[in-house]
Amino acid sequence: MSMYPIIMSQGKFTHKDSLQFPYEERGLQFGDGVYEVIRIYNGKLYLLNEHVDRLFRSLDAIRIEIKQSKDEITTLLSELISRNNMEQDGFIYLQVSRGTAPRIHTFPEAIEPNIYAYLVNQSRNLEGLENGVSTITLPDERWQNCYIKSLNLLPNVLAKQTAMEQGCYEAILHIDGRVTECGSSNIFLVKDGKIYTHPATNRILKGCVRIAVERFAKELQIPFIEEAFTVDDIHDADEMFLTSSMSEVLPIIEIDNKRIADGKPGEISRKLQKAYEIDTQLILEKVK
């Protein structure tokens, strides 16, 4: 992974080394802000509108007003790519915090939000996509407003660290046995030809790739059922997979050291991976 030199800060473009570090930054001190991670293929943004819509939903939810419109944000992100001459695979990290002010918990008056974005190179996880990954299950210890893509990621960080220490890719989170999502991805169970996933309530982040998968399922006439499943149901599943901008449609072949079905990526996961690839190609052609 390597970062590109030009970053966007407060709607302007500057070299990353020229930025000063503000100590009394509310994102840093309180996690008082939101973010987006948007996938880039060959220098083109994938599911951009979905990400920008979610950014504004998150901002509304925590009462941060930025001066840029959705269209202006879209233009700034595209300009960031062109100014860096990026033509490879990677992602944009975009963060908005309430701003910089002396440290008090309540919203400071007349504060200007801090907004910045940068680009990172990252290639696709081809090995994981082909062979699938292992995961563990853990209790979901997060707050009740997980639909907001908030900077407060401590429970997610700890869950993913535990998974990594056990040689696993992700942690599947559950509340009293009912599966919500993963540390940084949405999760799906396939049984008898149907896809099950937690409804998009405040308990999960509605992923942009999840939105795309719902669209693919419709096109492929695979029932997409928004119904929570349990940790017990997992061991009876025909297939399991997770989705995110970084992971795409990633088959899960093992959970808590137990194989899912025959321990190989399933047929529906493969069909969705194919649909994902076609969709990214279409987007690349549209913006050419």
Ligand SMILES: Cc1ncc(COP(=O)(O)O)c(C=O)c1O
């Ligand atoms: C908790 C959580 N759920 C789901 C997702 C997947 O979202 P998306 O598909 O928009 O990347 C993410 C992505 O970072 C996440 O952090």
